[in-house]
Amino acid sequence: MTHTATVASVRESDLSTHRLEPILTIDQHETVAAAARRLADADVGSLIVLGNDRQVVGIVTERDIVTKVVARRAQAHELTVARIMTRNVVSCQMHTRLDQVRRLMTAHNVRHMPVIEDGAPLGMISVRDLLAYELQQWQTVAEQQSRILDEIERQHPEMVHWRRDTSGRVVIE
Template sequence: MDSVGEVLNNKGRTVYTISPESTVFEAVQWMCARHVGALLVSIDGSPSGIISERDVMTRVILARRDPAKTLVADVMTREVVCVEPGTPARQAMAVMTERRCRHLPVVEDGRVIGMISIGDLVHWASHEQEAEIKMLTEYVQGVYS
């Protein structure tokens, strides 16, 4: 079974961060430019929260706040759920489902080394299923030895 660390090795370990003093508008610009759905909110390299598309929609747009005047610190999710590189990928999917989140920072020795999304894990699961189907097909056809 693959671990979160192996998923990270395939997708890359780039983590996009933003300051809590930045505006939501700046965060949205940054997310759009990088094609990501969430940014880690960081103070001096330490994670203090996460801001996601969902945070923007529910805490800014629906609350009729001005994204250009609202600070990230005022609308970010403060309780960030993290996983370690050794966490099985299936367990990370279960955490995302249970906690209703789409992004998980990956932490090793107290520092963030990457971020995985539900899309990354769906991609991983798809490849895992393809490999299993191929193996079973070869076995049924007598190719597998």
């Protein structure tokens, strides 16, 4: 039963339990060159684009700069972020479950997703963040399973038909 609850909690975790990437924004009227510098300085892959009212109006990614500016030999210091940003931002909220975030990212083919509440950005989650978080959660599940198996073996050695190999993996006999 503990195992089932643990697996369910991994599936049902939401972003409120996850540390988000810091909010990195840029004004829509800034140049693409300024956006590229900000991305490089912060070592991140995307920026949330804000409009005149400081509300989210888009997202600009490294990929946007490469495909819409560099590949077309456009002048990054002459183009504004508004010209190349993705306008229909796929976003989520703090209460969005992680499995829903993963599905949204997959369905919309995005690697960076702003977390927005009432039009204001709270942070960013990336595919890399999601993978690292889920890996950590599944490692926790594996450790709990191991403790449960150890306890069963300790309390009921006659029921055990498995052993651990030299690497610690369970082998059923």
